[in-house]
Amino acid sequence: MLCSMTGFGEARSNGDAISVHAEVRSVNNRHLKVNSRLQDGYGSLEPRCDALVRNKIRRGTIQLTLYVDHEISPDDLKINQTVLLSYHHQISEAASKVAMADDVRMDSSILLLPGVVDEGARKAPDLDEEWPLIEKVVNEALDNLTAMRQEEGAAMAKDMRSNRTLISDQLAEIEKRAPVVVESYQRRLLERLNHLLQKHDLNVDASDVIKEVGIFAERADISEEIVRLQSHLEQFDSILDSKEGAGRKLDFLIQEMFRETNTIGSKANDAEIARHVVEIKSTIERLREMVQNIE
CATH class of the missing domain: 3.30.230 (Ribosomal Protein S5; domain 2)
Incomplete structure (x- = not known):
């Protein structure tokens, strides 16, 4: 938990x-x-x-x-008679100057004045x-x-699972889109070549085209990053379900998720995948903020 x-x-x-x-x-x-x-x-x-x-x-x-x-x-309290008499004397003197009754009587409220009751006799605690x-x-x-x-951690876990699902959904879209990227590149390459061939009356060996497409496919291959990110998401679920302190583990795992996502974005060379990458990074950032408050 x-x-x-x-x-x-x-x-x-x-x-x-x-x-x-x-x-x-x-x-x-x-x-x-x-x-x-x-x-x-x-x-x-x-x-x-x-x-x-x-x-x-x-x-x-x-x-x-x-x-x-x-x-x-009662043994803890001592009345400081010197202070008490001083209060009485001052009160009586003030009363005489403002034409109050000649006999100023003291009641228990005078004991509340500072210094009248001394608690210094109280014993030190055992x-x-x-x-x-x-x-x-x-x-x-x-x-x-x-x-x-x-209780707060349970609420945070619920929110974190919701964000984890968002990442998984975006990653599924990237995985679906990845093969299309190579096909799209091959189609664009052939279109450009055909245009140049017609314009300049040139010939291009088909093997060269296949080689170029292969180089691009290798450079843009994000299958390993997708698998690793999926693995990180599974570990994320496992840590959320564990009873041990999860904060440091989640913090490290989120750093790895962010790194894989960055690699996907830089290798894919595709606008649609880039859009999904932005969404994933935004969600990971929300998770990072929450993890800072996890024990």
Whole structure:
């Protein structure tokens, strides 16, 4: 199954006094590049997170973002009384200047002001204890990313098969036209010779005509290129059906298809075949663009 290199996946789960949320984004890249964004205190987990990504993803630029929240217990919070009293003093002083009530009462909203509640007493996270939950969530996010990439890959495979059929149809027309090219050349050559013979009263050995036509036929023979291009199309189908990473194989195969098509165009020396060649090259270019986003 084809797998796109672009996608998004996320997952979240709760444990004892901990909540973990992971997001994974991917874009195309010729190789695998992993960028992990971990909050303070979790930087040492980056190699482990990178290993999880590399275990599931072959190609692409992967952006992993990890969020870990802890439940706050009363022991984690301390009220900074100095800051609190300073706020109260300033509020009371301002109230007296604008003729507010003499007694300015404090309610719980004052605790939301910056610096009033100090969370500095919170303990550092126990990474080994938290890792099993983090690992589970990151793997689930990667699985969701893969599912999205596979869904997009299936749509791309359908489009690519449609374009492959267009190439096959054009190639069939070229194969049908190829024998006619030599016959057409022989007819044109005889017409020109007859005209010259009548005009200048000359004689031409028939063997010379046959030899000239044979040289042209050999030079314009595209049967091998047609067979190779047909073989490439069969390989194309096989790769699309494979379960292995197909991106690099398809990229190489498309280069070979383009090369054979160019050779057909340069050897055929025929306007109708040239028109089919242009259509094939245009279709191959569309395939090339799609393949750049295949894992």
